Amino acid sequence: MxxxxxxxxxxxxxxxxxxxxxxxxxxxxxxxxxxxxIGAPNRPTPAWIIEAMKTHLDNPAYHTYPPQHGAPELCEAVAYWYGKRFGVEIDPKDNVLITVGIKEAIFNALHSLVNAGDVVMVPDPGYPTYFEAVLFTGGKLLTYNSDAEADEVLSEIEHKARLHGPKIVIVNYPSNPTGRIVGLDFYKSLSEIASRYDFAVMSDLAYSEIAFDGLTVHSYLQARPGLELGFEYFAFSKTYNMAGWRVGAIVGDKRLVDAVKLYKSKIDSNVFYPIQQAAVTALKETPDxxxxxxxxxxxxxxxxxxxxxxxxxxxxxxxxxxxxxxxxxxxxxxxxxxxxxxxxxxxxxxxxxxxxxxxxxxxxxxxxxxxxxxxxxxxxxxxxxxxxx
Structure with missing residues (x-):
């Protein structure tokens, strides 16, 4: 055979x-x-993060399996960061899931939430993992032109949402590969469209701290009171030069996060605890x-x-x-x-x-x-x- x-x-x-x-x-x-x-920083991880990792390596309590859904300290640090950076109130127990970076989070989230035949709308051009993950779920792949002005993107998303009824729409700003950024008004309009056509928004915020010419990067969750049908990927790789550390987070609607928690629990045992503790240091001790x-x-x-x-x-x-x-x-x-x-x-x-x-x-x-x-x-x-x- x-x-x-x-x-x-x-x-x-x-x-x-x-x-x-x-x-x-x-x-x-x-x-x-x-x-x-390459899509990775060329500079080393900051010294204060490395030192935190070294300190926690010596703790034998951290040499076993970590908490299934992430260290409580890191979930709390992510919630702290969202409050400080975006003014968004996050419950660390209900709204945060620690992940093995963002690529894993994308695959696991889509497998958790998408059934065969469900429509998922992704940016084109966009991060290849969006396309690949949708195809692996058996979902129907629908695209919109992400290399366009914000109002054109919103118009296309709304038009295709009306025609095809997507379950999830993925957005990524700042964008890989175009480098485009959108304002908070874009997210407010997208949130209204999501409510009108009853789809979830998956926001990939991998590059939140890399913006030029005085521009500010916003979170989709700023425009989504109560986080309803909204979730976002939060990354350490690009901001803190931690691409090889493989740690990230999903933040959002408890119902969506719970679904990913259940699915992810069948796939892996989460991130080595000292890495998570170093990520806490990144969020709480990195100077402005x-x-x-x-x-x-x-x-x-x-x-x-x-x-x-x-x-x-x-x-x-x-x-x-x-x-x-x-x-x-x-x-x-x-x-x-x-x-x-x-x-x-x-x-x-x-x-x-x-x-x-x-x-x-x-x-x-x-x-x-x-x-x-x-x-x-x-x-x-x-x-x-x-x-x-």
Whole structure:
């Protein structure tokens, strides 16, 4: 009996843009590689968080399984943060679930809440895990153009909600990969649409502390009194340079959180307790100056890259936040071909836009994930190499 892998759900993942990128890395390039394909910070976790981890490592009480739904101390710290940062009142027992990062949280939440045939609306372009998780649940995938102005996005969501009756609509601001940000009025309008058409809103807030030009990032829960049919992913990876620590949270409506708690309890035993204690330190002891410096650092990198891109004539959407620049390929050039060309001829590794949906078919994503000097070097290579000549 032969195992038919070609008939499995894994076909949803082919072709795999990130597999393509990993193969490119093994091939020769004219220059040393500048890797702008990764979606992770390049700087270390702050020292006060690392020290907290070291301190708690020595406690043998933390060497067994952690609390199933998260350490009470961390649930309380997440509630504290939401009150301090967004003015949203959160019950740490009812409204918070600690997760193994956000990718796991997305898969588990959608498996908890979506039955075969349920409609889920996701942003296109958007984080690939949204698409993949919906397909694995057997849900019906519906998209909206997230690379549009806020009023256009709301109009499309409302139109498709009226026609198709989605169970969940996913939003992600600041956006991966577009870098767009929306104001609180957007969330208020979305909340009204959600009430009108009776769908839940899943907000991915992975980049909440990376915003440029004085803009402020809001939480969807600010616009959802009582949190009804609203839940949000809260992350440590990008804000605190903790991508490898794998810790995050789901915050929102008790009914939705309870469903994910039940499902997740069958999947894993949650995050190592000392990591959760270090995350408490991140939320409660990180100075306000750190957040200002974080946004300033990424804005400096953004400015270095986009000035260079402008000088050589590439078109792009200047990011308002997050850690990516969404760049148009030259007219008639496929993003996979363009990705290969950038690497082989310039040593610059990016992601083809189709990894983020059909609306990325003429784009590549360049991450603001290297120091400013390397962002400037990438722009210089493109200019001196005559990319568009």
């Amino acid at each position: 032969r195992y038919q892998l070609e008939c499995s759900k894994l076909e949803f993942f082919r072709p795999d843009a990130f597999g393509f990128i990993n193969k490119l890395k093994t091939q020769p390039s004219k220059y040393p590689m500048i890797n702008l394909s 100056s750190f957040y200002r410096e974080l946004s300033g650092m990424y804005q400096q990198r953004r400015d270095a890259l986009v000035h260079g891109l402008s000088d050589i004539g590439l078109r792009f959407s200047p990011p308002q936040g997050a850690m990516y620049t969404w760049v148009e390929t030259p007219e008639g050039v496929d993003p996979w071909f363009f990705t290969e060309k950038l690497y082989k001829e310039y040593g610059i590794l990016v992601v083809p836009g189709t990894a983020y949906g059909l609306n990325g078919s003429h784009r590549v994503r360049m991450g603001l994930v290297q120091e400013t000097s390397l962002m400037e070097e990438a722009a210089r290579r493109l200019a001196e190499g005559g990319l568009l000549r």
